[in-house]
Amino acid sequence: xxxxEIVERxxxxxxxxxxxxxxxxxxxxxxxxxxxxxxxxxxxxxGFDARAKISTWLYTVTRNTVYAFxxxxxxxxxxxxxxxxxxxxxxxxxxxxxxxxxxxxxxxEEQKILLMKYSMELSYEEIARETGLTRDQVRHxxxxxxxxxxxxxxxxxGRMP
Amino acid sequence: MNDHRCDDCEELLIVxxxxxxxxxxxxxxEAHLDGCAACRTRLEEYRALHAxxxxxxxxxxxxxxxxxxxPRPAPRTVSPERCAPGAxxxxxxxxxxxxxxxxxxxxxxxxxxxxxxxPTGAGHPxxxxxxxxxxxxxxxxxxxxxxxxxxxxxxxLEPNAPQPVIVPDAVERVGREDVAPATAVPAHPGDxxxxxxxxxxxxxxxxxxxxxxxxxxxxxxVDLDSMDERTRRLLFPGR
Numbered sequence: 430x431x432x433x434e435i436v437e438r439x440x441x442x443x444x445x446x447x448x449x450x451x452x453x454x455x456x457x458x459x460x461x462x463x464x465x466x467x468x469x470x471x472x473x474x475x476g477f478d479a480r481a482k483i484s485t486w487l488y489t490v491t492r493n494t495v496y497a498f499x500x501x502x503x504x505x506x507x508x509x510x511x512x513x514x515x516x517x518x519x520x521x522x523x524x525x526x527x528x529x530x531x532x533x534x535x536x537x538e539e540q541k542i543l544l545m546k547y548s549m550e551l552s553y554e555e556i557a558r559e560t561g562l563t564r565d566q567v568r569h570x571x572x573x574x575x576x577x578x579x580x581x582x583x584x585x586x587g588r589m590p
Numbered sequence: 591m592n593d594h595r596c597d598d599c600e601e602l603l604i605v606x607x608x609x610x611x612x613x614x615x616x617x618x619x620e621a622h623l624d625g626c627a628a629c630r631t632r633l634e635e636y637r638a639l640h641a642x643x644x645x646x647x648x649x650x651x652x653x654x655x656x657x658x659x660x661p662r663p664a665p666r667t668v669s670p671e672r673c674a675p676g677a678x679x680x681x682x683x684x685x686x687x688x689x690x691x692x693x694x695x696x697x698x699x700x701x702x703x704x705x706x707x708x709p710t711g712a713g714h715p716x717x718x719x720x721x722x723x724x725x726x727x728x729x730x731x732x733x734x735x736x737x738x739x740x741x742x743x744x745x746x747l748e749p750n751a752p753q754p755v756i757v758p759d760a761v762e763r764v765g766r767e768d769v770a771p772a773t774a775v776p777a778h779p780g781d782x783x784x785x786x787x788x789x790x791x792x793x794x795x796x797x798x799x800x801x802x803x804x805x806x807x808x809x810x811x812v813d814l815d816s817m818d819e820r821t822r823r824l825l826f827p828g829r
Contacts, residue, residue: 436657441649449647460655467657525646532647546608547647553610572604579639 430483432471439484443467443491445548449540450495452529466494484559488541531581539574542567595622596629603633607640 447463448456470490477486532540545556553571557564602619605611611619623630817825 432657436654440654440657441651444654445647445649448649464655464657524642528642528646543643544647547644548649550648553608568605568610571608572601575604575636575639576600578643579635582639 432467432474435470435474435483435487436467439487439549441548442484442545443470443487445544446488446491447495449529449532449544450492451498452526452533462495462498463491465498466491469494482559482561484541484545527582528578531578534581535574535577539570539577542570543574543578546571596626599623599626599629600632603629603636606633607636 443466444459444463447459447466451458451462470487473490477483532543535543542556542560545551545559549555551559553564553567556562556567560567562570599619599622602611602615602622606616606619623633
């Protein structure tokens with residue numbers, strides 16, 4: 430599978446991962462880090478072990494790209510803070526951010542499957558093929574993920590945030 | 591009413607929202623929802639959550655930033671036939687192909703090294719003193735009284751004739767000491783312009799002061815017999 434084919438198939442998934450992990454950043458940052466992730470994916474593709482699931486490998490490369498970006502930004506901001514006055518920015522509190530915060534609190538494997546389902550609009554059967562799980566395992570993980578998110582969102586009373 | 595049947599029903603609610611419910615599960619869920627208002631409310635919650643998650647986590651294709659084009663390594667086009675044993679049977683051996691060239695290069699190298707190691711004396715300039723005593727290699731003795739043409743020796747109009755060796759240094763010495771001063775000789779034959787006025791110093795010797803004979807510089811012929819012995823030996827060693 431070439432890089433272009435991976436972009437065609439998993440482009441939305443990688444962007445969804447970037448959005449999730451950089452949920453407080455603007456869309457421009459998501460796209461920038463997404464492109465950086467694709468460069469890393471292209472570079473690492475020759476060394477990709479075909480026995481592993483490519484969706485898992487894409488998740489790892491994207492996450493590492495985001496971590497590297499956050500590390501660079503943290504160092505740059507620390508250097509800027511040494512010379513600039515402190516500036517307080519209020520945290521974003523919209524519905525999407527609440528959902529991303531809730532997603533962050535559930536197990537990582539459920540996060541991956543949930544993002545795969547919503548970003549790539551995959552069925553249980555397709556997710557099972559991507560992840561190597563059985564269809565029932567996918568079903569149960571997606572059920573548990575929604576139950577946990579509903580708890581974290583506090584929608585017991587029937588209201589969405 | 592939130593009993594164990596409602597807990598089982600919650601899973602069916604989520605799967606139903608995903609559109610993955612089997613027909614028999616759909617019938618079972620509908621039967622439960624008819625008598626359970628709490629599960630109907632919960633179904634609305636999961637539908638709202640599903641829509642919100644789709645809006646938050648969903649990605650449209652046009653939103654994906656362009657990635658690439660990526661440089662692609664050139665594909666290796668080796669046919670399976672070439673990998674088969676004996677596929678190179680009809681092809682020339684590359685060693686044999688370049689063996690003559692390698693042999694010629696080795697010979698050239700050996701000759702070059704030999705020339706560097708064996709002292710031949712070539713390349714050392716002959717000293718002027720030896721030129722008057724020795725005859726150059728391969729130069730036969732000319733018969734006495736032979737007249738050598740200056741144009742012949744300079745321009746080499748007779749390539750097969752033996753060439754006398756003329757050393758500029760020796761000519762210079764001869765011109766200063768033994769040769770009579772040049773008489774009026776035009777720079778070019780047929781040049782109508784007046785001859786160049788000779789400088790007053792050094793004082794020109796009279797023509798009678800020349801030891802023997804007359805050497806006319808600029809003329810085409812030099813009479814060796816009439817030339818002074820020392821001059822003749824310096825100018826034309828071996829003659």
